[in-house]
Amino acid sequence: MILITGxxxxxxxxxxxxxxxxxHDVQALSRRPSQTEWPFGVQAVEGDLxxxxxxxxxxxGVESVYLFPAPGLGADFVAAAEAAGVRHVVLLSSGAVDDDLDVQDGPIATRHFEIEHLLRASGLRWTFLRADTFAVNSLPWGYQTKNGxxxxxxxxxxxxPVVHEADIADAxxxxxxxxxxxxxxxxxxxPELLTHADQARILGEVLGRPIRYVEIDVEQVRRQMGAFVPAPILADILKFWERSLEHPHAVSPDVETLTGHKARDFRSWVEEHADAF
Ligand SMILES: NC(=O)c1ccc[n+]([C@@H]2O[C@H](COP(=O)([O-])OP(=O)(O)OC[C@H]3O[C@@H](n4cnc5c(N)ncnc54)[C@H](OP(=O)(O)O)[C@@H]3O)[C@@H](O)[C@H]2O)c1
Incomplete structure (x- = not known):
């Protein structure tokens, strides 16, 4: 049986x-499984990572786990999985993890690296999916595009290299x-490196409106996003964006290697989510 967390x-x-x-024989984990309508044949089970x-x-009875890197997930989970006879864990990790660093830079990379380290040190077989910027991160822009x-x-x-969530799932x-x-x-x-401005342009092309990205002062963004995002995470995100001006993450062929199909582009994601903008 395969356990899907997150x-x-x-x-x-x-x-x-x-x-x-x-x-496949699938079991889905949620902290509140009764609040979701699950696909036919899926067994939902309650638990907190x-x-x-x-x-x-x-x-x-679980052989393989898709592991969402939940806050608070740690060595206890790995020990419980080993004791239960789990053999393979596929971890949703982050493209922020840098193999060249012993000490990761910032809380996002550090958290994912720590979980990777626990799995490497365990007796479990592991596979890491180091995902880059999710397309869904653009969803909060919908508030602005609905108003102008x-x-x-x-x-x-x-x-x-913005990634469609369906490609992470396929991987x-x-x-x-x-x-x-x-x-x-x-x-x-x-499949392509996109700036914020590129993403706004593509949104506009799909919506049939001249949407453009207007850069504002970082301190103003810090104040606005600070209402929703914890300060250390926000600092990490801003630093990632600033660094990407000179050193963006590269496009990887791994989605196609794993899935046999080309990675979906941002335009297709926007077409599927146009109502949100
Ligand atoms: N956004 C990015 O650009 C990006 C880039 C690279 C990596 N990532 C990684 O991807 C993650 C987000 O993945 P996603 O968007 O698929 O997840 P998501 O939409 O944030 O949802 C994760 C699910 O995990 C469950 N969950 C949360 N805490 C839990 C816990 N303690 N125990 C059990 N279940 C728990 C929640 O379900 P219930 O409420 O039903 O329990 C929630 O629906 C990030 O947190 C990060 O680690 C993100």
Whole structure:
């Protein structure tokens, strides 16, 4: 049986749908499983990844896990998974993790690196999906595009190989259901490097309006986003954007290597989510 954690999330929910549609024996973890309508054939189970003692029923009979890197997830989870007989973990990690650094830069890379380290040091087989900037991160822009043709934010020229969540899910399904992925860290990116300004332009092209990204002062952004994002995480994101002006993350071929299909572009994501903008 395959356990999908983060199963109500952007990626996990697609992983559940795909595996169920392919006829795999799937169990979905949620802290509140009764609040979700699950695909036919999916068994939902309650548990909290930050509380390994709550995961007994969820881990019973499980061979493979798609692991969402929940806050508070740690060595207790790994010990519980090993004790339950889990063999393989496919971790949703982050493209922020840098193998060249012993000490990771910032809380986002550090948190994912620590979970990777726990898995490397365990007796479990592991595969890491180091995902880059999710397309869904642009969803909050919908508030601005519903009220005008401008998206106001930091660093118009900050660039990332923005990735469609369905490609991360497809990569997870491949890593969970086919051989040859043990001990590998894949870089899961979209097919092209896009700046914030590029993303706004593509949004406008799909919506048929001249949407443009208007760069505003970083301190103003810090104040505005600070209402929603914890300060250390926000500082990390702003630093990532600033660094990407000179040193953006590269596009990786790993989605196609894993899934056999080309990575979906941002335009296709916008077409699927146009109502939100
Ligand atoms: N956004 C990016 O650009 C980016 C880039 C690289 C990596 N990432 C990684 O991807 C993650 C986001 O993935 P996503 O968008 O698929 O997730 P998501 O939409 O944020 O949802 C994750 C799900 O995990 C469940 N969850 C949260 N805490 C839990 C806990 N303690 N125990 C059990 N379940 C818990 C929640 O479900 P229930 O409420 O049903 O329990 C939630 O629906 C980030 O947190 C980061 O680690 C993100």
């Amino acid at each position: 199963a109500t999330g952007n990626v996990g929910r697609i992983v559940v749908e795909r595996l169920a549609a392919e006829g 930050s509380d390994a003692a709550s995961l007994g029923p969820a881990l019973e 043709d401008e998206i106001r934010g930091a660093y118009a020229e900050a660039a990332a 997870a399904v491949a890593a969970l259901t086919t051989e040859g992925h043990d001990g590998k860290a894949y870089r899961i990116t979209g």
